[in-house]
Amino acid sequence: MxxxxxxxxxxxxxxxxxxxxxxxxxxxxxxxxxxxxxxxxxxxxxxxxxxxxxxxxxxxxxxxxxxxxxxxxxxxxxxxxxxxxxxxxxxxxxxxxxxxxxxxxxxxxxxxxxxxxxxxxxxxxNPATAYLLLQKFTKLEAGDWVGLNAANSAVGLCVVALARMQGLKTLGIVRREAAAQSVRDAGADRVIVAGDDLPAQIADALDGAELGLALDATTGPIVADLAAALRLRGVIVTYAFVTDVSPSVRAHDLIFNEVTHTGFWLLNWLRHAPxxxxxxxxxxxxxxxxxxxxxxxxxxxxxxxxxxxxxxxxxxxxxxxxxxxxxx
The missing domain is CATH 3.90.180.10 (Medium-chain alcohol dehydrogenases, catalytic domain)
Known part of the structure; x- marks a missing residue:
């Protein structure tokens, strides 16, 4: 061999x-x-x-x-x-x-x-990670919004496709316009190419709606921007990272909006799930x-x-x- x-x-x-x-x-x-x-x-x-x-x-x-x-x-x-x-x-x-x-x-x-x-x-x-991210952390109903960065990644594209099958809406964030089309093709409802004022871009894309779940694959400052768009007791999950910059959620969102920030590693699920x-x-x-x-x-x-x-x-x-x- x-x-x-x-x-x-x-x-x-x-x-x-x-x-x-x-x-x-x-x-x-x-x-x-x-x-x-x-x-x-x-x-x-x-x-x-x-x-x-x-x-x-x-x-x-x-x-x-x-x-x-x-x-x-x-x-x-x-x-x-x-x-x-x-x-x-x-x-x-x-x-x-x-x-x-x-x-x-x-x-x-x-x-x-x-x-x-x-x-x-x-x-x-990747499909298993996407599936579990949508299932394990908060109760989502048809019409709820899921926001995610690195939306053009393999996990991101699976999240978009699976969310669409469940009647959920998705807001995908990418870093390059060249990556945006693949996310649109997967069925995302809104796609943002991150700019200098990402909070304003997110607010404009959601048009008054709030995220029920946010998914983070990069860490860094973008985590705070995603968390700020969550509804009361919304959840943000970090499941991957590309830098050593720590993810952070603003104290205002943690306290007054009771946002939960947690992590996910597929291997832990494989070790402990029935x-x-x-x-x-x-x-x-x-x-x-x-x-x-x-x-x-x-x-x-x-x-x-x-x-x-x-x-x-x-x-x-x-x-x-x-x-x-x-x-x-």
Whole structure:
């Protein structure tokens, strides 16, 4: 088998190596997945840089999610999965940037046989994050507004699409006009290219309405502007960051509008949610992805031995979609 390993914490363009080795022996609870596709995500880069929420002992396999088919099992627990197509959950107990992945049977969810493997490979992180952000933090009714920055990101586009299916309205904020059209195409009701007076832009776009939920993927001063647009006891959730600038909500909004600011990390949900909830969530999203109702733009695919080019491409600002490894 071939797999990418993190050999040192630092620049992803310099910290990975391609290893070729026999497939490892399988434990009683293990299965072997022959991979079809695996995305390259910002969270993967953050892990390689040493700034993620966990820091594995090196050398360590890398890659958070992917799709493939189970070809072997080490014991009775995984035998029923042999031959099934599965998505690998981002528990980070295994790496998915590999042509074969050995992991516990509990780290996968079997899915439908149909559907684009590239879209299915991206199912475990971004669609799941978007779905849970809309479900877990506040009660939203049809017609309520959801505001989000980084609206052109994979999670952002999934939020817009899922919110539209639920009858919610979305206000998407982007940094470049070139990124705005993809958010409009996804179904956002309003799209703002952030300018010098973002609070005024938000107020104008909402035209007297208030946000029920705000979603933050950048941190920094924009958090305060989103929080100020929330209704009484509205919620703002930070689920990603691009800088070390701390997110802040103004004391006026915290006290007088009783705004709640919290965080979300998908791995915590995977660790603590009931197995039935996890499987039900992924099966719901699998149906939407398999039928094409939910999708994320793809910019390019690469073979595993082209990892230098793949990493460079994925780290290029202004990409038009995701970068993935594919395997045959």
């Amino acid at each position: 071939s797999q990418l390993l993190v050999t040192s914490y630092g620049d992803p363009r310099e910290s990975l190596t391609l290893e070729r080795a026999p497939s490892p022996p399988l434990g009683t609870n293990d299965i072997l997945v022959e991979m079809e596709a695996a995305p390259v995500n910002p969270s993967d880069f953050l892990l390689v840089q040493g700034g993620y929420g966990l820091r594995p002992q090196l050398p360590s396999p890398v890659g958070g999610e992917g799709v493939g088919r189970v070809v072997d099992a080490g014991g009775a627990a995984g035998t029923q999965l042999v031959g099934r197509r599965v998505v690998i959950l981002p528990t980070y107990e295994q790496g998915t940037w590999a042509d074969k992945v050995a992991t516990s049977y509990r780290n996968v969810v079997p899915i439908r046989e149909d559907g684009d493997p590239l879209q299915l490979a991206m199912l475990p992180i 197995r039935t909830e996890i499987e039900q969530t992924y099966h719901t999203l699998n149906d939407l992805v398999a039928t094409g109702e939910l999708s994320v733009p793809v910019d390019a695919t690469y073979r595993l031995d082209e990892y230098h080019e793949a990493i460079d491409h994925a780290m290029t600002p202004g990409r038009g979609g995701k970068v993935l490894f594919t395997f045959t």
